[in-house]
Amino acid sequence: MRPEIIRMFNENQEFRLFVRQHPQWYRTLSRDPSAVQALEKEANRFYGRTFPQRVEKMQSNLGLAMMMMEMLKMGQDTVAQTQETFNS
Template identity: 90%
Template sequence: MRPEIIRLLNENQEFRLFVRQNPQWYRKLSRDPSALQSLEKEANYFYGRTFPQRVERMQSNLGLAMMMMEMLKMGQDTVAQTQETFSS
Protein backbone atom coordinates (compact mmCIF):
# COMPACT_ATOMS: atom_id res chain seq x y z
CA MET A 1 0.00 0.00 0.00
CA ARG A 2 1.25 3.49 -0.80
CA PRO A 3 2.78 5.53 2.03
CA GLU A 4 0.30 8.41 1.63
CA ILE A 5 -2.63 6.01 2.04
CA ILE A 6 -1.05 4.45 5.12
CA ARG A 7 -0.48 7.95 6.51
CA LEU A 8 -4.12 8.88 5.85
CA LEU A 9 -5.34 5.73 7.58
CA ASN A 10 -3.08 6.41 10.55
CA GLU A 11 -4.30 10.01 10.79
CA ASN A 12 -7.99 9.15 10.52
CA GLN A 13 -8.87 6.53 13.10
CA GLU A 14 -12.40 6.00 11.78
CA PHE A 15 -11.13 5.16 8.30
CA ARG A 16 -8.56 2.84 9.83
CA LEU A 17 -11.21 1.02 11.89
CA PHE A 18 -13.49 0.83 8.86
CA VAL A 19 -10.74 -0.73 6.75
CA ARG A 20 -9.94 -3.19 9.54
CA GLN A 21 -13.58 -4.25 9.70
CA ASN A 22 -13.80 -4.45 5.90
CA PRO A 23 -10.50 -6.01 4.74
CA GLN A 24 -11.49 -5.92 1.06
CA TRP A 25 -10.61 -2.22 1.20
CA TYR A 26 -6.93 -3.09 1.72
CA ARG A 27 -6.96 -4.71 -1.71
CA LYS A 28 -8.99 -1.93 -3.31
CA LEU A 29 -6.72 0.82 -1.99
CA SER A 30 -3.55 -1.10 -2.86
CA ARG A 31 -4.69 -1.59 -6.44
CA ASP A 32 -6.42 1.76 -6.92
CA PRO A 33 -5.30 4.60 -4.60
CA SER A 34 -7.89 6.91 -6.18
CA ALA A 35 -10.61 4.85 -4.44
CA LEU A 36 -10.23 7.05 -1.35
CA GLN A 37 -13.41 8.95 -2.26
CA SER A 38 -15.30 5.67 -2.43
CA LEU A 39 -13.82 4.67 0.91
CA GLU A 40 -15.00 7.94 2.44
CA LYS A 41 -18.54 7.46 1.08
CA GLU A 42 -18.71 3.87 2.32
CA ALA A 43 -17.32 4.83 5.73
CA ASN A 44 -19.85 7.66 6.08
CA TYR A 45 -22.66 5.25 5.23
CA PHE A 46 -21.25 2.68 7.66
CA TYR A 47 -21.07 5.22 10.48
CA GLY A 48 -24.52 6.65 9.68
CA ARG A 49 -23.41 10.08 8.56
CA THR A 50 -25.32 10.35 5.32
CA PHE A 51 -28.09 12.93 5.15
CA PRO A 52 -30.96 10.41 4.90
CA GLN A 53 -29.61 8.48 7.87
CA ARG A 54 -29.35 11.66 9.94
CA VAL A 55 -32.90 12.67 9.03
CA GLU A 56 -34.19 9.21 9.92
CA ARG A 57 -32.38 9.30 13.26
CA MET A 58 -33.79 12.76 13.99
CA GLN A 59 -37.32 11.61 13.13
CA SER A 60 -36.90 8.61 15.38
CA ASN A 61 -35.71 10.79 18.27
CA LEU A 62 -38.56 13.23 17.69
CA GLY A 63 -41.09 10.38 17.69
CA LEU A 64 -39.65 9.10 20.95
CA ALA A 65 -39.86 12.57 22.50
CA MET A 66 -43.47 12.97 21.34
CA MET A 67 -44.35 9.58 22.83
CA MET A 68 -42.76 10.58 26.15
CA MET A 69 -44.72 13.85 26.14
CA GLU A 70 -47.96 11.93 25.56
CA MET A 71 -47.13 9.53 28.37
CA LEU A 72 -46.42 12.41 30.75
CA LYS A 73 -49.64 14.12 29.71
CA MET A 74 -51.63 10.93 30.31
CA GLY A 75 -49.96 10.55 33.70
CA GLN A 76 -50.85 14.10 34.69
CA ASP A 77 -54.45 13.55 33.60
CA THR A 78 -54.61 10.40 35.71
CA VAL A 79 -53.21 12.22 38.75
CA ALA A 80 -55.75 15.04 38.29
CA GLN A 81 -58.61 12.56 38.05
CA THR A 82 -57.40 10.72 41.14
CA GLN A 83 -57.20 13.98 43.11
CA GLU A 84 -60.73 14.92 42.01
CA THR A 85 -62.00 11.52 43.18
CA PHE A 86 -60.40 11.87 46.62
CA SER A 87 -61.51 15.47 47.10
CA SER A 88 -65.17 14.62 46.33
Protein backbone atom coordinates (compact mmCIF):
# COMPACT_ATOMS: atom_id res chain seq x y z
CA MET A 1 0.00 0.00 0.00
CA ARG A 2 1.21 3.49 -0.74
CA PRO A 3 2.79 5.56 2.03
CA GLU A 4 0.22 8.38 1.73
CA ILE A 5 -2.63 5.93 2.30
CA ILE A 6 -0.87 4.41 5.30
CA ARG A 7 -0.33 7.95 6.61
CA MET A 8 -4.04 8.68 6.15
CA PHE A 9 -4.89 5.57 8.21
CA ASN A 10 -2.46 6.65 10.92
CA GLU A 11 -3.97 10.15 11.03
CA ASN A 12 -7.61 9.05 10.94
CA GLN A 13 -8.37 6.19 13.28
CA GLU A 14 -11.99 5.88 12.09
CA PHE A 15 -10.86 5.08 8.54
CA ARG A 16 -8.44 2.52 9.92
CA LEU A 17 -11.20 0.86 11.97
CA PHE A 18 -13.56 0.95 8.99
CA VAL A 19 -11.00 -0.77 6.77
CA ARG A 20 -10.37 -3.38 9.45
CA GLN A 21 -14.07 -4.15 9.54
CA HIS A 22 -14.28 -4.15 5.71
CA PRO A 23 -11.03 -5.77 4.54
CA GLN A 24 -11.95 -5.62 0.85
CA TRP A 25 -10.85 -1.97 1.02
CA TYR A 26 -7.23 -3.06 1.56
CA ARG A 27 -7.28 -4.74 -1.83
CA THR A 28 -9.19 -1.89 -3.48
CA LEU A 29 -6.81 0.79 -2.20
CA SER A 30 -3.73 -1.27 -3.05
CA ARG A 31 -4.89 -1.60 -6.64
CA ASP A 32 -6.43 1.86 -7.03
CA PRO A 33 -5.16 4.52 -4.61
CA SER A 34 -7.53 7.08 -6.12
CA ALA A 35 -10.42 5.18 -4.48
CA VAL A 36 -9.77 7.10 -1.26
CA GLN A 37 -12.74 9.38 -1.94
CA ALA A 38 -15.01 6.36 -2.36
CA LEU A 39 -13.65 5.01 0.93
CA GLU A 40 -14.45 8.30 2.65
CA LYS A 41 -18.02 8.30 1.31
CA GLU A 42 -18.58 4.69 2.33
CA ALA A 43 -17.09 5.29 5.80
CA ASN A 44 -19.31 8.35 6.31
CA ARG A 45 -22.34 6.31 5.31
CA PHE A 46 -21.27 3.53 7.68
CA TYR A 47 -20.77 5.93 10.60
CA GLY A 48 -24.06 7.75 9.89
CA ARG A 49 -22.58 11.09 8.88
CA THR A 50 -24.50 11.68 5.67
CA PHE A 51 -27.01 14.52 5.64
CA PRO A 52 -30.13 12.30 5.39
CA GLN A 53 -28.89 10.15 8.26
CA ARG A 54 -28.30 13.22 10.41
CA VAL A 55 -31.78 14.58 9.63
CA GLU A 56 -33.35 11.22 10.46
CA LYS A 57 -31.48 11.06 13.76
CA MET A 58 -32.58 14.60 14.64
CA GLN A 59 -36.21 13.76 13.82
CA SER A 60 -36.01 10.66 15.97
CA ASN A 61 -34.60 12.63 18.90
CA LEU A 62 -37.25 15.31 18.46
CA GLY A 63 -40.01 12.67 18.41
CA LEU A 64 -38.61 11.14 21.59
CA ALA A 65 -38.54 14.55 23.29
CA MET A 66 -42.13 15.26 22.25
CA MET A 67 -43.25 11.89 23.60
CA MET A 68 -41.52 12.60 26.91
CA MET A 69 -43.24 15.99 27.13
CA GLU A 70 -46.63 14.35 26.52
CA MET A 71 -45.94 11.75 29.20
CA LEU A 72 -44.98 14.45 31.69
CA LYS A 73 -48.10 16.42 30.81
CA MET A 74 -50.30 13.34 31.31
CA GLY A 75 -48.58 12.67 34.64
CA GLN A 76 -49.28 16.19 35.85
CA ASP A 77 -52.94 15.90 34.82
CA THR A 78 -53.25 12.63 36.74
CA VAL A 79 -51.70 14.19 39.86
CA ALA A 80 -54.08 17.15 39.63
CA GLN A 81 -57.10 14.84 39.31
CA THR A 82 -55.95 12.77 42.28
CA GLN A 83 -55.54 15.88 44.43
CA GLU A 84 -59.03 17.09 43.47
CA THR A 85 -60.46 13.71 44.47
CA PHE A 86 -58.80 13.82 47.91
CA ASN A 87 -59.83 17.45 48.47
CA SER A 88 -63.50 16.72 47.73
